[in-house]
Amino acid sequence: MTTFSEIATLLEGQAIEVPSWAYGNSGTRFNVFGTAGTPRTVEEKLADAATVHRFTGLAPLVSLHIPWDLVDDFAALRRYAEDLGVALGTINSNTFQDDDYRLGALTHTDAKIRQKAIDHHFECIDVMHATGSRDLKIWLAEGTNYPGQGDLRGRQDRLAESLRTIYDRLADDQRLVLEYKFFEPAFYHTDVPDWGTSYAHVAALGERAFVCLDTGHHAPGTNIEFIVAQLLRLGKLGSFDFNSRFYADDDLIVGAADPFQLFRILFEVIRGGGYGPDSQVAFMLDQCHNIEAKIPGQIRSVLNVQEMTARALLVDSSALAEAQESGDVLLANEILMDAFYTDVRADLAAWREERGLPANPMRAYLESGYQQQIEADRIGGTQAGWN
Ligand code: PSV
Ligand code: MN
Numbered sequence: 462m463t464t465f466s467e468i469a470t471l472l473e474g475q476a477i478e479v480p481s482w483a484y485g486n487s488g489t490r491f492n493v494f495g496t497a498g499t500p501r502t503v504e505e506k507l508a509d510a511a512t513v514h515r516f517t518g519l520a521p522l523v524s525l526h527i528p529w530d531l532v533d534d535f536a537a538l539r540r541y542a543e544d545l546g547v548a549l550g551t552i553n554s555n556t557f558q559d560d561d562y563r564l565g566a567l568t569h570t571d572a573k574i575r576q577k578a579i580d581h582h583f584e585c586i587d588v589m590h591a592t593g594s595r596d597l598k599i600w601l602a603e604g605t606n607y608p609g610q611g612d613l614r615g616r617q618d619r620l621a622e623s624l625r626t627i628y629d630r631l632a633d634d635q636r637l638v639l640e641y642k643f644f645e646p647a648f649y650h651t652d653v654p655d656w657g658t659s660y661a662h663v664a665a666l667g668e669r670a671f672v673c674l675d676t677g678h679h680a681p682g683t684n685i686e687f688i689v690a691q692l693l694r695l696g697k698l699g700s701f702d703f704n705s706r707f708y709a710d711d712d713l714i715v716g717a718a719d720p721f722q723l724f725r726i727l728f729e730v731i732r733g734g735g736y737g738p739d740s741q742v743a744f745m746l747d748q749c750h751n752i753e754a755k756i757p758g759q760i761r762s763v764l765n766v767q768e769m770t771a772r773a774l775l776v777d778s779s780a781l782a783e784a785q786e787s788g789d790v791l792l793a794n795e796i797l798m799d800a801f802y803t804d805v806r807a808d809l810a811a812w813r814e815e816r817g818l819p820a821n822p823m824r825a826y827l828e829s830g831y832q833q834q835i836e837a838d839r840i841g842g843t844q845a846g847w848n
Contacts, residue, residue, distance in 0.1 A: 468771065472767065478551060478744060479523055483759055506523075511547045516825055517818070522549070523550055535591035556602065568603050603651070639670065641675075674688060674698065676702065706718060714758055714762050
């Protein structure tokens, strides 16, 4: 069995990207709840994100959503973030909140609407130049509700053409990541429903196009770690949107619903070379806090990712390979489960203290007074949310 001290340095480079929208209000289609202390501005979201990083050492990047996070001067926002100790990360486009996109955006039959959606992505690329972001992440709310409503094949062709135009606009050091989701908001068919469709598009685009895997975007029972293994094998896993689901796209704290699944995913990430300094995989969170406090919610998520990474690193890979090759089914399974069942919490607490971080970031945050401070300070104005 691998020991914690053998993996301690491997945990050092872990960098998780937190979503700006996690700090704003969110909810369900039934209600969005306001909470005291919610940021009113992008700067306040960044301050909260930087707080998560300060207490955990795990979240040095913040992902932005456009237009939710539009500001006049992104170069100034970049400096503002850097002064807080974080950097601006992935830029997410948004073609799901405009009436023009009711029947599609990049797939729309009307060339003017397609161009409008393409122009939005050009705007996102301009933002990336100012923020120094590497990745443009595209999730499309496109699909149809009824058989016969749209030409499935024609929509794919238009999508490929639109994506090509966007991809060609990227600079050499920028990447496109295409997220898939099996349903919602369209219910009959979705234009990018699965990893295979995303892969087909990004493979056609070129070397700087990758798949984004949102853990909440699969049918129940899907073996997500298999998808991870396959995409890494193909060199096309660009990023994760980590969150948890019980039923559909629940956007809950990652590792909350199924810690074992998170372990299995991270094991395949490590196995496939997706973890470490040479990795091309961005570890992002995509979660919304409906009822729980937002900053502790993010802290819990990044700690869950760290904890399951540590456990996955503990797998004795040479013993596992030997058991697999000799066909020892139960021993191979036991080796994997031994690592999963190892409680690394005390070791991680000591690891943090050695690195000048609080042993228990959650307690340290709750006792820091930051929450009380923002609740007292952030009075008036309009709280941030999905708009
Ligand atoms: C869509 O459900 C999604 O996962 C995409 O990543 C969006 O940009 C994001 O959620 C918004 O939370
Ligand atoms: Mn997502």
